[in-house]
Amino acid sequence: MTEQTPQPSAFTLFDLHSHTTASDGYLTPEQLVLRAVEMRVGVLAITDHDTTDGLAAAARAIELQQLPLILIDGxxxxxxxxxxxxxxVGLRVDKSHPALTSLLAQQTEFRHQRAEEIARRLEKAHIAGALEGARRLADGGALTRGHFARFLVQAGVADNMAQVFKNFLAKGKTGYVPAQWCTIEQAIDVIHQSGGQAVLAHPGRYDLSAKWLKRLMIWFKAQGGDAMEVAQCQQAPNERSQLAKYAADYQLLGSQGSDFHQPCSWIELGRKLWLPGGVEPVWRDWILPARSQ
Structure with missing residues (x-):
């Protein structure tokens, strides 16, 4: 499949995967929407990990400042x-739907339990104060392994976050605690109940063989999954065209998103986000409100 980059003037720039301080992002919702406008994003989905807590603040900031940005609740x-x-990823969800709020509350409880166990294991390895440090960095947001990684870097235990994950938080390492998340079918069902579309996030990042990745996509589609992320701003060579082929093969719509967490040189809001020709976009049937000018 030949990749064709559309002309910027021919489309509204969609970035449908981003994070704020409501989970493990570095920017507040207010800061994120301002940066999206700065980066010429026209439609932004905020998709924090297992929480929708950042959406209301982002919507208020857009309205108060009359920003030329359409926010997608995700x-x-x-x-x-x-x-x-x-x-x-759930796109265009009703964040107040009881099924969604109930599942996210369950996920939050899992997060708290895992965080306490991670801290206990790090304590046994003579790394003290990890839970308090991670909670301080989360500042009320969803507590993630990323917050532990940031704490360990600040504490001088490792030089960078990648080193933390490799040496402390990966499977078989000191601070590794198996997750207890919901199933794919539960997630898809709740997203659909809340009126949204279910998108398989960053399929190239799961360290799966081609055989297992195909099994994942077949399973995802069989459970009612709607779309898969095809385009990201940082991808291996030919990954985008291969994912586009998979989307066509398994009759999934295509999505795109930076998975933005913080300003940096290689991952940025809106950067290199376009779908190859022949991919039906997840937004093809969306009726979007006019943006403020």
Whole structure:
């Protein structure tokens, strides 16, 4: 499949995967929407990990400042499939729907339990104060392993976050605690109940063989999954065209998103986000409100 980059003037730039301080992002919702406008994003989905807490503040900031930005209410739900942690993005969800709020409350409880166990194991390895440090960095947001990684870097235990995950938080390492997330089918069902579309997030990042990745997509589609992320701002060579082929093969719509967490040189809001020709976009049937000018 030949990749064709559309002309910027021919489309509204969609970035349908981003994070705020409501989970493990570095920018507040207010800061994120301002940066999205700065980066010329026209439609932004905020998809924090297992929480929708940042959406209201983002919507208020857009309205108060009359920003030329359309906000899509989203969430990124952590799931377990065949002992792999797989993330499912929900787009255009009703954040107040009882089924969604109930599932996210369950996921939050799992997060708290895992965080306490991670801290206990790090304590046994003579790394003290990890839970308090991670909670301080989360500042009331969803507590993630990323917050532990940031704490360990600040504490001088490792030089960078990648080193923390490799040496402390990966499977078999001191601070590794198996997740207890919901299933893919539960996530898809709740997203649909709340009026949203279920998107398989960053399928190229799960360290799966081609055989297992195809099994994942077949399973996702069989459970009613709607779309898969095809385009990201940082991808391996030919990954985008291969994912586009998979989307066509398994009759899934295509989505795109930066998975933005913080300003940096290689991952940025809206950067290199376009779908190859022949991919039906997840937004094809959306009726979007006019943006403020």
């Amino acid at each position: 969430v990124e739900i952590s799931t377990l499939w065949e002992h792999h942690e797989i993330h499912i």
